[in-house]
Amino acid sequence: MADTSWSTGLTTGPTAGVTDAPARHGSPTDQQSTIRPGVTPPATASVPVKPSTRNRKAGGAGRNGGGHVVRILLRLLVIGYLFFLVVWPVSLVVLRTFAPVNDTGGFDAFLTRISDPAFGYAFGLTLTAALWAVGLNAVFGLGISLLLVRYSFPGRRLLSALVDLPMSVSPVVVGLALVLAYSSNQGWFGPLLESLDWQIIFSTPGIVLATTFVSLPLVIREIVPVLQEIGTEQELAARSLGAGAVQTFLRITLPAIKWALVYGVVLSLARALGEFGAVKIVSQGASFNGETATLLVANRYGNFDEASAYAAAFLLVLIAITALVVVTILRPSKEHRS
Amino acid sequence: MKPDTLTRPAAAGLGLALLWFSILVLIPLAAIVLSSTAGGWQQFIGTITDPQTFAALRLTILQALGAALVNVVLGTAIAWVLVRDRFPGKAVLEVIIDIPFALPTIVAGLVLLSLYGPESPLGINVVNTQQGIFLALLFVTLPFVVRTVQPVLLELDQDVEEAAASLGASRFTTFRRVMLPALMPAITAGASLAFARAISEFGALVLISGNTPFVTEVASLKILKFIESDNRAAAASVALVLLVVSLAVLIALDILQRKVARRG
Numbered sequence: 336m337a338d339t340s341w342s343t344g345l346t347t348g349p350t351a352g353v354t355d356a357p358a359r360h361g362s363p364t365d366q367q368s369t370i371r372p373g374v375t376p377p378a379t380a381s382v383p384v385k386p387s388t389r390n391r392k393a394g395g396a397g398r399n400g401g402g403h404v405v406r407i408l409l410r411l412l413v414i415g416y417l418f419f420l421v422v423w424p425v426s427l428v429v430l431r432t433f434a435p436v437n438d439t440g441g442f443d444a445f446l447t448r449i450s451d452p453a454f455g456y457a458f459g460l461t462l463t464a465a466l467w468a469v470g471l472n473a474v475f476g477l478g479i480s481l482l483l484v485r486y487s488f489p490g491r492r493l494l495s496a497l498v499d500l501p502m503s504v505s506p507v508v509v510g511l512a513l514v515l516a517y518s519s520n521q522g523w524f525g526p527l528l529e530s531l532d533w534q535i536i537f538s539t540p541g542i543v544l545a546t547t548f549v550s551l552p553l554v555i556r557e558i559v560p561v562l563q564e565i566g567t568e569q570e571l572a573a574r575s576l577g578a579g580a581v582q583t584f585l586r587i588t589l590p591a592i593k594w595a596l597v598y599g600v601v602l603s604l605a606r607a608l609g610e611f612g613a614v615k616i617v618s619q620g621a622s623f624n625g626e627t628a629t630l631l632v633a634n635r636y637g638n639f640d641e642a643s644a645y646a647a648a649f650l651l652v653l654i655a656i657t658a659l660v661v662v663t664i665l666r667p668s669k670e671h672r673s
Numbered sequence: 674m675k676p677d678t679l680t681r682p683a684a685a686g687l688g689l690a691l692l693w694f695s696i697l698v699l700i701p702l703a704a705i706v707l708s709s710t711a712g713g714w715q716q717f718i719g720t721i722t723d724p725q726t727f728a729a730l731r732l733t734i735l736q737a738l739g740a741a742l743v744n745v746v747l748g749t750a751i752a753w754v755l756v757r758d759r760f761p762g763k764a765v766l767e768v769i770i771d772i773p774f775a776l777p778t779i780v781a782g783l784v785l786l787s788l789y790g791p792e793s794p795l796g797i798n799v800v801n802t803q804q805g806i807f808l809a810l811l812f813v814t815l816p817f818v819v820r821t822v823q824p825v826l827l828e829l830d831q832d833v834e835e836a837a838a839s840l841g842a843s844r845f846t847t848f849r850r851v852m853l854p855a856l857m858p859a860i861t862a863g864a865s866l867a868f869a870r871a872i873s874e875f876g877a878l879v880l881i882s883g884n885t886p887f888v889t890e891v892a893s894l895k896i897l898k899f900i901e902s903d904n905r906a907a908a909a910s911v912a913l914v915l916l917v918v919s920l921a922v923l924i925a926l927d928i929l930q931r932k933v934a935r936r937g
Contacts, residue, residue, distance in 0.1 A: 405844060406758060413754045413766070416747055419788075420812055421769050427787035427794075428780075471693075479690050488679050488687065496927075501698055503919045505873030506778075507893045508912040511900060512701030515708050515909065523704055548697055580682070609777030612875035612893070616900060629779045629876070636783060636880060648780045655775035659768065 425652070431641075432649040448646040453622045453631065458650070461628040463539065464614075465607035468546040472603050476554030477596065481588075483555075484562040501551040509548050510616025513541060537619050542627065545613035550606040554599035561595040562588075598665050605658035609651060705916065709909035720910040725886045726895060730914060733892040736803070737871035740810035741864045748818025748867075749860055755819070756826045773815045778876025781812055786880055801883025806891060809877040814870050818863030825859040826852075858933045865926045869919040 433441055448454070482488075483495050501509070518536040519525045528535060535541045569591075573583045611629040618625035626634065628647055636644040679687065710717050720726060755766060773781060785808060789799045799805030829852065837847045875893040882889045884898070892911055899908035 409750055410754055410758055410760060413747075413751050417751070417766065417769050420808075420815065421772055424784040424788040425772060425776075428784050431787060475690060475693055478686050479694075482683060482687050482690065486679050486683055486687075488684075494691075497698075498694070500702075503869055503873070503923055504702070505875060505893050505896075505912070505915050505919075507875045507896045508705065508873070508915055509701075511896060511905075511908055511912050512705045514900070515704035515905060516701040521905065523700070544697060548701075551698070605775060609775075609780070611777055611779040611879075616897070629777050632777075632779050632783060633879060644783060648783050651777050651780050652784075655777065655780075656772075659771055659775045663768070 428645060428648055428652065432645045444642070445646055445649075448643050449650065451643070453626070454643075454647065456623050457626050457628045457631040457647070460539070460542070460626070461608055464542045464546045464627065465604055467543040468550055468607040469600055469603045471543075471547050472551055472554050473596065473600055475551075476558060476599060480555050480558040480562055484559055485567070498555055499552050501548050504548075506549060506610065506612025507616060509613040510545055513544055513548070513613070513617050517541070517544075536617050537625065539625075541617035542614050542625065545617045546607045546610050549610050549613055550603040553602045553606060554596065557595040557599035557602070558592050561592050565591045594665060598662065601658055601661055601665065605655060608654055702916070705909045705912050708906055709913040712906055716906065717910050717913075720907045721914055725890070726907075726911060728887045729890045729892050729895040730911070732803070732806075732890070733872050733915075734918070736806055736810055736891070737868050739807060740814050740871045741868040743811060744814055744818040744867045745860055745864050748815070748863060749822055749856065751819045752822035752826055755823055770816050770819050773812050778813065778874070779879065781877040782809060782880040785809055785812055785877070790881075800881060801885060801889050803889060805881040806878060806889060809881050810871045810874060813874055813877050814867035817867040817870065818860060821859045821863035821866070822856055825856055829855055858929065861929060862926055865922050869922045872918060873915055 433445055479494075479498060483491060483498075504512075514522065514536050516523050517525070517528060519529050519534060522528070522536065533540070535544065565588075569587050570583050573587050574580075578586070609629060610627075611633070614620075614627050615630060615633070618627065618630065620626055620630045620634070622631075622634070628651060632644050632647045632651070635641070635647065709720075721730065751766075751770065755763070755770075776784065785805075786800070787793075788795065789797050789805065789808060791798055791800065799808055833851055834847050837851050838844075842850070873893060874891075875897075878891055878894060882891055882894060884890050884894050890898075892915055896908045896911050896915075899905070899911065
C-alpha cells in the first residue's frame with residue numbers, strides 16, 4: 336500500500352480515491368482469496384499429472400535449466416530497459432552539469448551559474464509557491480479527510496470522488512481553467528477582481544493556485560486510509576472521559592495520523608516544486624517576472640544556454656531525490672505507527 | 674464504525690472546505706466546459722474535427738495507447754523481477770523505478786534529451802519525431818504498472834505456482850493459467866493510469882516534440898498554441914476532450930475495481 340500510494344502520489348492520475356481507499360487497501364488479499372479457487376481447478380484439470388518431487392524442493396523459479404535461462408533473460412531485459420530509459424540519461428545530466436564548457440567548468444562554473452540572481456529569484460518564487468500550496472493543502476486535506484471519514488452528509492461520496500479529480504487533469508488544462516475563471520481581461524471573475532485591484536493570473540497568486548491545484552489530493556490520500564484504519568474507539572473513549580473535541584483531536588487523532596500527514600506533505604512539496612505546465616500558462620514566465628525554477632530550465636534551454644538549464648535541472652533533481660529518500664526513510668516508521 | 678451526522682462546527686468546516694474547493698477546482702473546470710461550448714455545439718464539433726486538431730488528438734491517444742501497452746509487458750516484467758528475482762543491487766532498481774515520478778516533467782524532458790537529443794553520445798536524435806514523444810511517454814509512465822502489480826504479486830501465493838508446476842505445467846502454462854488471471858486486474862489498473870497520464874502529458878514533451886502540425890503535435894501542446902494565439906474557446910474545446918477521455922478511463926477503472934472487490 337505504501338508503495339502504491341507513493342508512486343501514484345507524485346504525479347498525475349490515480350484513482351486510489353477516498354472512496355476506493357478501503358477497497359484498495361484490502362485488494363491484494365481480496366484478489367488472492369477470490370482468484371485462487373477460480374484459477375486452480377482449470378490449471379489442475381488441463382495439466383497432465385506428472386508428479387515430481389524434485390520440483391517441490393527447488394521451489395518457485397530456477398527449478399530447471401530452462402527456467403533459469405528465462406529468469407536471467409528477464410533480469411537482463413529489465414536492467415537494460417531501466418538503464419537506457421532512466422539511469423544513463425539521468426547520469427548524463429549530472430555529468431554535464433559539471434562538464435567544462437569553453438575551458439571553464441567543473442564545480443566552480445556550476446556555482447557561478449547558480450549564483451546568477453535570476454536563479455535566486457526563480458528558486459525563491461518556486462519555494463514561496465510550494466510552501467503556500469503545501470500549507471493550504473495540509474489544512475484543507477486534514478479537514479476534508481476528517482469530514483469524509485468521521486461524518487456522514489449528503490453528497491459525501493461525490494465529494495470524495497471529486498477531491499481526487501485534480502490529479503487526473505492535464506497541467507495545461509489546469510492552467511487554462513484558472514485563466515478562464517480568473518484572468519482580469521476575459522475571466523469570469525475578471526471584472527470583479529479588476530475592481531478590487533487583485534491580479535491573480537500573471538502574478539504570484541496565480542502560480543500559488545496552479546501549484547495548489549495540482550498537488551491537492553496528495554495529503555488526503557495519505558490521511559484517509561489511516562483514519563479509516565484507526566477507527567473511533569480511542570476517540571470515543573477520550574470523549575466519554577470528558578475530553579473536548581479539540582483536546583481529543585490534538586491528543587488522540589493527530590498523533591495517530593502524524594506520519595501520514597508528514598508523508599503527504601513531503602509528496603505535496605515535491606510535486607509543487609516540480610510543477611511546470613500549469614505554471615507556464617498562468618505566469619508571465621519572464622526572468623524576474625514570474626519565472627519559476629522549472630520555467631527557468633525551459634527558458635534557458637530554449638535560449639541555447641544549456642549549461643544553466645542543466646545546473647537548474649540538477650538542483651531540481653537533487654531536491655526530487657532528497658524527497659524520494661526522505662519518503663523511503665519515513666515509510667517504515669509510518670507502517671509501525673499505523 | 675458508524676460516521677456521525679454533522680455537528681455545527683463540522684458543518685461550518687464543511688462549508689469552508691467546499692467554498693475553497695469550488696474556488697480552486699470546480700469553478701475553473703466549469704469555466705472550461707462552458708467556454709468550450711460558448712459558441713454552440715457546432716463550433717465545438719468544428720474545432721475538434723478541424724484536420725490539424727483532430728490529428729493532434731489522434732496522435733495523443735494512439736501514442737498513449739502504445740505507451741500503456743509497452744508498460745503492460747515491461748511493467749509486469751519489472752514487477753516480477755523486483756518480487757521474484759534476487760541479485761545484488763536489486764534495491765537500487767526500486768529507487769530507479771520512482772525517479773520518473775519524482776523528477777519535474779520539464780527535467781524529465783531535459784534528461785531524455787541528454788542521451789537522445791542533438792548532443793547524443795549514441796548519435797540518436799529523437800527531437801521532433803514521434804519516437805521521441807513515445808520515449809518521453811514511456812519515461813513518465815514507467816512506475817504505474819510496476820507499482821500496481823508489485824503488491825499483488827507479493828501477496829500471490831507461490832504454492833499455487835508450485836502446485837501447477839509439480840503437476841507438470843510448463844513455466845509458460847503456469848504463467849498464463851495461474852499468475853496472469855490473478856495479476857490481470859492490477860495490470861489493467863496500472864495500464865489505465867499510465868494511459869490517463871500519457872494523454873495529459875505536457876512538460877516532458879515541450880522540449881522533445883517539435884510541435885509540427887500533423888506529425889508531432891500532441892493535444893496538450895495544441896492547447897498551449899491556442900492559448901498563445903488567444904483562441905480560448907478552441908483551447909477549452911481540446912481541453913474538454915482530454916478531460917472527458919481521462920474521466921472515462923478513471924470511471925471505468927473504478928467500476929472494475931469495485932467488481933474485483935465485490936467478488937471477494
